[in-house]
Amino acid sequence: MNWAPRVKPIKIRRLYRYARLGIYDDTLLHDVGWELYARCLDIAAVADVYRGGRVPCPKCSTKVARRIDPLFSSGEGGTHEHWFRCPHCTERLLWRDCRQALRNVPRCFDCRAVLHKEVMFRCACGKTWSPEAYKQSLRTRVLLPCPHCFDLVRRPEPPVQTVRHRQRSPELHCPKCQGFALHQHGNIECTVCGYKRRWRDYRKSLKKKDEKLECPNCQYTFRWQAWRKSTRSLRTGNPRPAREFVKKWLRCRTPQQRMIQIDALLQTLHGRGPLAPLFIDSGVHKIRQMLDDLAS
Ligand SMILES: [Zn+2]
Ligand SMILES: [Zn+2]
Ligand SMILES: [Zn+2]
Ligand SMILES: [Zn+2]
Ligand SMILES: [Zn+2]
Numbered sequence: 001m002n003w004a005p006r007v008k009p010i011k012i013r014r015l016y017r018y019a020r021l022g023i024y025d026d027t028l029l030h031d032v033g034w035e036l037y038a039r040c041l042d043i044a045a046v047a048d049v050y051r052g053g054r055v056p057c058p059k060c061s062t063k064v065a066r067r068i069d070p071l072f073s074s075g076e077g078g079t080h081e082h083w084f085r086c087p088h089c090t091e092r093l094l095w096r097d098c099r100q101a102l103r104n105v106p107r108c109f110d111c112r113a114v115l116h117k118e119v120m121f122r123c124a125c126g127k128t129w130s131p132e133a134y135k136q137s138l139r140t141r142v143l144l145p146c147p148h149c150f151d152l153v154r155r156p157e158p159p160v161q162t163v164r165h166r167q168r169s170p171e172l173h174c175p176k177c178q179g180f181a182l183h184q185h186g187n188i189e190c191t192v193c194g195y196k197r198r199w200r201d202y203r204k205s206l207k208k209k210d211e212k213l214e215c216p217n218c219q220y221t222f223r224w225q226a227w228r229k230s231t232r233s234l235r236t237g238n239p240r241p242a243r244e245f246v247k248k249w250l251r252c253r254t255p256q257q258r259m260i261q262i263d264a265l266l267q268t269l270h271g272r273g274p275l276a277p278l279f280i281d282s283g284v285h286k287i288r289q290m291l292d293d294l295a296s
Contacts, residue, residue, distance in 0.1 A: 001058045001230045004038035006281035009290050011035075015262065016294050024255035033258050036265060037249050039279055040242035046231045047239035051094075057215035058222055064213045066224065084156040089149035095156060099138050100240065101147035106134055112145045112152075175202070236278055241268040270295055 011032050018025050049055050054063035083092050106115040108123035115121040121129045129137065138144075142155040172188070174181040179192025188202045189195070211224040236242075245265045252258045269276040270291040280287050 001056075001227065003042050003230065003234060004035070006039060006233075006277075006279055007032060007035045009280055009282045009287065012266070012280065012294070013290065015259070019259055019263075024259055026255045026258070029255050029258040029262070033249055033252070033262055036245060036262065036279060040245045040249075040265075043234050043236060043239050043242040043278060044246060046234040047236070047242075049231075050235075055213055055224065055227055057218060057220055058227070059220040060215060060218045062215050062217035064215050066211060066213065082156055084153075086146040086149060086151065086153050088151035088153075089146060091146065091148040093146065093148075093153065095144075098144045098147055098153060102138055102144065103135075104240075107145055107150065109137065109141065109144075112150045175205075233278060236275060238272065238275060241265060241272075241275065242278075266291065266294065 011028065015025070015028055015032055018028070045056060053066045055066060056062070057064055083094060085091065086093055106117065106121050106129075107113060108115055108125060108127050110127050111123065111125045113123055113125065115123050115129075115134075117131075121131060121134050143152045144155070145151065146153045172181045172183060173179070174188075174190035174193060174195050175197075176195045177190060177193040179190050181188050181190045181195070183189075183199055186199050187196050188199055212221060213224055213227075214221045245261065248261050248264075249258075252261055265279070269279060276287045276291060277284055280290075282290070
């Protein structure tokens with residue numbers, strides 16, 4: 001895979017030095033911005049693979065589906081969650097994304113208008129929440145607005161999942177004899193050879209398992225583990241800042257807007273130590289130091 005390189009810190013420093021003097025060097029802004037953009041695209045693409053289980057072909061970028069069911073993997077954030085569809089706009093959703101969208105942009109639980117953030121969160125319809133009460137409510141509510149259409153969606157039921165999974169994916173095969181196997185009693189149990197293993201261990205071994213992938217478009221073949229290794233510096237449990245930047249960067253029309261978006265991304269990175277090295281080409285401590293300097 002040809003992943004975009006990380007941005008050189010010297011360029012970022014220069015950018016801020018100029019900005020402090022009120023100079024917006026648009027060539028430099030474009031340079032840094034598009035480098036960050038390419039990097040963000042890659043981070044988002046890698047995150048998508050971990051969610052959707054479709055790997056971009058290294059040659060032609062066609063998405064190649066993995067045979068190992070990605071819905072079992074812990075995916076982003078590390079919690080086991082399931083996709084569901086918004087009944088209104090049919091967008092594919094994860095409950096945690098519904099929550100996260102409201103943490104970013106709080107909306108009224110009642111009328112779903114965007115709340116005014118003062119000391120209290122205030123809606124034009126008259127409702128108010130303290131930020132704490134709002135946060136608390138986010139965690140416990142079973143109805144939240146869809147992040148796409150803002151119609152209410154119901155939190156999917158987690159406990160019956162194994163049964164439903166089994167029906168939806170009947171193609172569970174014994175790793176030993178490839179015979180028909182069942183997920184029952186917390187095990188994978190082969191109906192043919194009697195093979196039996198704890199379900200959790202079986203899933204773990206699948207995650208580590210290599211897989212040969214063939215691109216349906218250009219017939220290029222590559223291996224899942226090799227691909228995975230190439231993404232080591234692009235993997236994060238929190239691809240949201242990268243996704244946000246991709247969206248917002250494209251909307252920038254002026255040098256000032258470009259500086260604001262670059263700064264917004266770097267500010268986010270500043271608040272989240274482990275994210276910064278994904279974007280900036282330097283040691284963790286040096287990046288920390290630089291971001292501290294820029295923020296001061
Ligand atoms: Zn599941
Ligand atoms: Zn929707
Ligand atoms: Zn309201
Ligand atoms: Zn078997
Ligand atoms: Zn291809």
